[in-house]
Amino acid sequence: MASIQKAHWLFKERYNKTNSNHYRDFSPIQIDQFLTDATHQFIEEFAFPECINKDLT
Amino acid sequence: MIANLIVTYPEQPELEAFTSSDNVYEFKMSELEYPYLHFKRAYVTTNCGLTKVEIVGQGRLNDILSDSLQQPSKTWRRLVGTFAKSSDENNISLYVYAVDGFTVDTLRIEYVRKPKTCFFGGYNSLEFKQCVATNGENCSQYYNTTTPLQDIEINENYLTTIVDIAVKEAARVMRDTGTVQLQMEKINSITN
Numbered sequence: 001m002a003s004i005q006k007a008h009w010l011f012k013e014r015y016n017k018t019n020s021n022h023y024r025d026f027s028p029i030q031i032d033q034f035l036t037d038a039t040h041q042f043i044e045e046f047a048f049p050e051c052i053n054k055d056l057t
Numbered sequence: 058m059i060a061n062l063i064v065t066y067p068e069q070p071e072l073e074a075f076t077s078s079d080n081v082y083e084f085k086m087s088e089l090e091y092p093y094l095h096f097k098r099a100y101v102t103t104n105c106g107l108t109k110v111e112i113v114g115q116g117r118l119n120d121i122l123s124d125s126l127q128q129p130s131k132t133w134r135r136l137v138g139t140f141a142k143s144s145d146e147n148n149i150s151l152y153v154y155a156v157d158g159f160t161v162d163t164l165r166i167e168y169v170r171k172p173k174t175c176f177f178g179g180y181n182s183l184e185f186k187q188c189v190a191t192n193g194e195n196c197s198q199y200y201n202t203t204t205p206l207q208d209i210e211i212n213e214n215y216l217t218t219i220v221d222i223a224v225k226e227a228a229r230v231m232r233d234t235g236t237v238q239l240q241m242e243k244i245n246s247i248t249n
Contacts, residue, residue: 001210001211002208002209002211002212002213002215002219003208003209003216004176006216008177010216011223014224015224015228028179028180029177031177031223032177034223034224034226034227035220037223038219038220039172039175039209041222041226042218043059043062046218
């Protein structure tokens with residue numbers, strides 16, 4: 001299991017350019033949604049080609 | 058990569074057929090232990106022992122059922138299955154096609170389960186707010202301010218790749234094409 005706190009820290013470390021005097025930073029709910037979407041994308045695009053029956057379901 | 062999301066027998070107990078008629082047996086995916094995402098393998102217990110189910114897409118089903126070399130056969134211990142809508146709800150069922158004298162009892166299925174939504178804590182999820190607003194029952198099942206943190210259900214070795222994909226998606230939302238391009242290059246170099 002990958003730590004959600006570490007994931008948030010890594011996200012901000014790599015992409016904190018929205019946090020400025022002019023723009024608000026991404027909120028936890030937004031980052032959670034990005035990470036959830038990324039997890040699904042990871043499964044579909046990178047991990048799942050191992051499964052030959054993907055196209056069936 | 059996603060081995061911890063693959064559910065097999067006996068963690069996933071055998072499923073009983075929900076309906077059966079004319080040698081077609083329906084097994085509902087909503088009755089599985091975990092939310093279903095993708096299919097891996099399926100076997101059924103029959104009066105001829107444990108038999109593998111060959112899953113085919115809807116496009117090939119008619120051809121296979123009418124082809125004597127591919128259709129279900131007790132002699133060759135061959136069964137055909139396909140996914141379609143459940144008979145009583147808007148969900149997915151696995152339909153197993155058999156022949157006279159070749160009876161199907163239970164299903165052993167291996168599948169990829171849907172990972173839980175990650176949760177950093179400190180806020181009420183939209184599902185929780187909607188449940189409260191509509192006076193729904195058991196609203197505490199949805200993420201809210203009292204729910205503990207929910208980690209990402211992917212092996213920690215792939216955390217940086219997950220974050221890279223998340224950053225790419227965030228940059229896409231911000232119309233930050235430079236970062237999108239850089240992140241895509243990085244992800245492709247790791248995974249290809």
